[in-house]
Amino acid sequence: MATTVTLIPGDGIGPEVVNATVRVLEAAGAPLEFERQIAGMHAAEALGNPLPQETLDSIERNGIALKGPLTTPIGAGFRSINVALRKHFELYANVRPAITMQPNPRYDDVNMVIVRENTEGLYVGVENYIGIGDDPHAVAESVMIITRYGSERIIRYAFEYALANDRKKVTLVHKANILKCTHGLFLEIGREIAKEYEGRVEFDDRIVDATAMALVVDPYQFDVIVTENMFGDILSDQVAGLVGGLGFAPGANIGKRASIFEAVHGSAPDIAGQGIANPTALILAACLMLEHLEHHDMAKAIGDALRRALRGDVVTGDLGGSASTQEYTDAVIEQLNA
């Protein structure tokens, strides 16, 4: 039985990398049907609404979406549709794997996943200035919100993810030595939940600054990292750097009602329409989607085909080659069929 997926081509290079990804999924025989919907700049121009109701309804109905990057206008114009989607569907878990794909990488065989809490912490944006005398900006303050509900939900997600994806260890990253209430609560809940998984998933916790160094010195000691919003934002980019950067960074945004899979990179307006974008990150996002749908073998087959294709010289410009998006996609499909 095919799963219906909402497909959002997006802006800039979006349609190019989305089409490449659909070709790879079809070649792999993924049992998916796509419902194409628009959002972003493209939708704003066509319909006067960057997030049409029809698109929201489609995601609501299917519970799963694969999306290309969406352009956010700078200054005037609509606000980030990515943020709007995250809020609308309460996509509380941002899952960012960092897996070495390239030959001759900075680090061989890095293979870890960051599970970032996506709705709380300092990013709730409760902040304000306090004026003193004639200085309206004398002080600025910001409130960090950590709830038991939000912490349990994300930490449990990390453990369940570890079990479902055959990962051995969850490391909770925090700054509870300084932020004794907020991060203290996050850690306390982590320790409670870890007991339920004893014997099935290992657990440890680490302070964020020590983690940042350990990731660079010896990334192999990490498997699944679960952390709060801001630390997850920072560390997920750090680990993307360990495995070659944006070109290899997929992301999943998971909620109870819906999950949205995408590449971490943006719409790359500088190279849009030229047929030279690298579709690897979106193909990896599609693999995350397949894993989410429990098609683990299919996700692995595509990952292996990518790895073999990346060893060849038919790669896109950002990887030092001169292949077009289509030529590189052909090479991946050839490996898939090999």
Ligand code: NAI
């Ligand atoms: P960007 O990621 O689009 O581009 C940064 C640089 O990386 C550019 O030189 C671009 O050519 C290159 N690049 C990115 N993806 C590539 C790919 N697949 N293949 C080859 N080269 C690639 O970041 P930028 O320029 O800051 O943002 C452009 C637009 O994308 C903005 O409107 C931004 O708001 C939006 N954006 C959307 C995201 C999303 O929908 N999830 C995420 C990040 C940015």
Ligand code: MG
């Ligand atoms: Mg970020």
